[in-house]
Amino acid sequence: MSPLQPLEMTVNGIVVRLECAPTEMLADVLRERLGLTGTKIGCSEAECGACTVLIDGLPILSCTYPALRAQGRSVVTIEGLAENGRLHPLQAAFAQHGAVQCGFCIPGQIMTSAALLAGDPDPSPEALRAALKDTLCRCAGYPTIERSVQAAARALRTGQPVEGPEVKTWSGGRVIGSTQPRPDAVPKVTGTAIFTDDLVFAHMLHGRALRAGVPHAVLRRLDVSRARRLPGVAAVLTADDIPGENRHGLVVRDWPVLVGVGEKVRTVGDAVAIVAAERRDIAAQALALIEAEYDPLPVVSDPVQARLPDAPPVHAQGNLLKHIKVRKGDVDQGLSQAELVLDHTFHTPMTEHAFLEPECSLARPLADGRLEVYVGSQIPYADREQIAASLGVPQEQVRVIGMLIGGGFGGKEDITGQIHAALLARATGRPVKVLYDRHESLLVHPKRHATQIRVTLGARRDGTLVAAQTELYGDTGAYASLGDKVMTRATTHSAGPYIVPHVRADCYAMYTNNPPAGAFRGFGVTQSCFAIESVMDELAAELGLDPIDIRRRNALRIGAETNTGQRLTESVGLLECIDRLEAELRRRCDGDPFRARTVAEAPTLRRAWGVAVAYKNTGLGGGAPDKAGAEVELYDDGHLEVRTASAEIGQGLVTVLQLIAAEEMGVPADGVSVLLSDTDLTPDGGPTTASRQTFVAGNAVLHAARALRQAAAATVAEHMDCPPDEVRFVEGLAQVADRRVPLGTVAGWMRAEGRKPSTSYEYWAPETQPLGSGGDMHFAFAFAAQAAEIEVDLATGEVRVLQVIAATDLGRALNPLGLQGQVEGGVIMGIGNALTEEFIVDKGVVFTDRLARYRMPSIVQTPEITSLIVEHPVSSGPYGAKGVGEIVSIPTSPAITNAIFNACGVRIRRLPVDQDALAMELGARGAA
């Protein structure tokens, strides 16, 4: 071990003296030695900006700043910003303006902004963006971040309090639909919010996994003896040490916890051994001492190859995970009757969630033999089930305590480190933290499915669609994950939100030796929407029709039948989305928005708009039981607690549930606290996926709250000798005529009567039918229409997005501030999907194994985003609400690529847009 060296620096005004290892980075010293966990580590690669602190006033990345270099310097972290217990205007502004979603990037955003405002108290929009260029936000709240910084700047200049946001509120509720900062905003802006890696327990060990690094092989030999002997190593486990099941998986249990000798490695991220050691660096050294030898097997590297008859089998049963079919009418007849048939094939790549918080699981054995697992998981109860299965214990022996999640987007639904941590904790009897670094995160967690999608679309000359045939290949990688569901969704949505009499869709979800693919916001529809919406534009162009008119003509509406045979009877706002989009577009543009325009003083630039529409299911659908449980409890001090295991990933569920309970019980929103994601304390809410939680958990809370109100009303009625329906709940009081009693008192009355002042409700969403049965596959759909204005440089192929208009039908806007963050963030994620993101794997070997190689959008790529909210309520939704988390990110990519065609005549059939290929194509056409 290197000799320690002394360090003296000032941190948040306090002189600190320690001894540091020469390799310690400032972020580690702040977090682990000084307990200042507000500074987050997102990548350890100087890429994401999450770790930004101020050193002598300059914003600097602490993850790659050797601690010893801070000698004699003054460091300020997020914890040092508030003065005398009062929030700094930046902190107040971020909280009030809805810039806080998952919260993980927020300390870095605030510190970078603080440095900006110290030097430039009235920054221009350009200066603001330049300053925040490399401080990334994956929830992509960039517009709200900009507004927050400007509001804080104004407050600092004028000495006035921060002005809150102007957010339109909708609907007719009392608190529902009002602008409400999220209940966890203050901890997130002050750095006191605890994510899993911020937890430290006495005697805690650090766990790491040895990954195979080969895409397809048999593990021939494994020798962990040298690793076991390394001082500081408490345990090394292999497949032989797993007491229960050695496989996990959300649908199919095909994913090994640890690959054993003689067994197959199917992807580079497969784990063959796990280590627990006193320090992270000792664990890493131990991994290097493990000897593993592999007999390589031929690699299956793409789904089309995987389906060939002579393809090497990834799994014993073959490479087909599922063949998904949609049949409606007679496609061959339809195509022969069509007056125009287009046939094109599209490719979309694997993409990476790139949530800013790397995965972390912490398992802690308890004296009574139970095990606690702390983890930021999108599905706490599924984690519990899979952990217990691998430990070989009943589920009640495991408690999963869901922590704040620094972004999920679908990438934290599967098991990552939970079982490894649990096994190591059980083996050592000590708490074990398994923290992925970004490199491991990139290799291991499931990605967005790469697809090849062929669309054959037949229409009449007037633009009416007659037949749609789609053939999809999805690369589900080495393990099933949620691949079956994702590709089903891609397929059922592959003819677009249109009335099409004849449909045939075939999808082959194939195993390969690439990293597994699973849930990722959009869930397959991101991919198939790109394909169908591109062809719709081509159809419009061929027929000389307006791209909006052709969509309007064919749009799903009340009374229409979907391609899976579901007749839509309510809540179809697509036409209104299209109409309002068109109105806004015409308002902004003189003349035809879809015609290319030149730019003064810049002869190589062209601008144009493009449009696309989409729909996306709310809820699991397809016959899957879709339910959530919730409890609501009234306390003696009058405050209410909502409890459910539904996970909050930044989307604002916690605020929605708070608002619903407050609405029903007649209390102010901050009279309600929300406890999420603890399998001991909160009922199962099901997965945070499928844009479902507002609907199912929201309904569970709504019904539980109503039941509580009824029980409370009955108690009050008895005490006040009146009919229960004369009892009103207003501002935290129960009121009968002019008699008022605080709700806390009512709680006491209830308890005195032997009635618990709490209720629980298990809400079951309306039943759905499996694909192919002809019944209703989904109980609700969200709809969207988006338009994007892009600018392309004909000389270089560079593309940028200038404006996006997003019209979204989500049933009912319950939480407008959170909704704004979801719309803006979803659009920006769509921009990434179209222009900047590609997870590259070469014959099973991951090329994109560093965050430096994966580009998510930065604030400088944020267009002007206009959000038009359309409300076509669904009667089964809480106050009519449907889901919105995914729909907002889906039509953006084709809107952009359609705009590119309109601007320069090149049709994009492959994502992300390749500026090189685009420039060469334009050059070949003599465009520049």
Next chain:
Amino acid sequence: MTYWRTYVTPRTLDDALAALRRSSGEARVVAGGTDLLLDLQQGRHAPVDTLVDVTRLPELAEVRIEAQTLFLGAAVTHASLAADDRLERHARALREACALIGGPQVRNVATLGGNVAHALPAADATIALLALGAQAEMATVDAGRQTVPLASLFAGPGQTTFDRARTILVGFYLPLRRSHQGSAFRRVMRPQGVAIAILNLAVWVELDEQACIADARVAAGPSAPTPQRLQSAERAMIGQPSSSVDYAAVSEAMRSESRLRSSAHRATADYRRHLLGVLLERTLPAALDDARRPPEDGA
């Protein structure tokens, strides 16, 4: 992992050289470390014994004008350089390059010396320095100081001609800008993947009284295994009237001299060849604009 065993922060250049000499294994000079530390931590660079931090050496932190030269200390950060009026006045191409490297946080620690020592063929600041005619001063253990043309420092991609375990870059000398001289830097990036330029270009020109190009220096990256000037392009420019440059001829000269390659997952050689012409049409006019500014104008 022990990527380095000891980290020292000397206060004088002599102490720094002594630390390099004293190192019981491989040593390296570090300033911002935004390349070197990541290379060490991610296994692209073998572990070293000693890191010698040069960020506190006063001589390396200076920007000063003396005689007819502008001296830029090797440990001056890109952020400082991008904000320095003296660079705007005398070395606009370098100021433009430094303002583009990385992002604000990285520019607060990353340095000119680090950019040069990393020796990548498309290093933005290095390409600008080359076109500006920079000389590099270095101090070597047991060998004193020398000042050499910048181009002589590079041996191959990521390889220097000097021993990075025994040599400290002290700083760079640029001639002050005189009237009718100007420079500019432009680059094209790719929105996906690593944030390194697909192609960058730095141009320095001097005009004569007839507003013809009397002298020129052109550097582009990556146009060869090391940062290179494109001298046939320079010759093609010289003598041309600045108001009607034959871009096609100069582009052709650049293309024939440069050895552009395709980089997997980044850019094709064809695209880079195409971009050479596009960048020339954007960079040269900017350099000519700079040349038309009076030399006292720092704005």
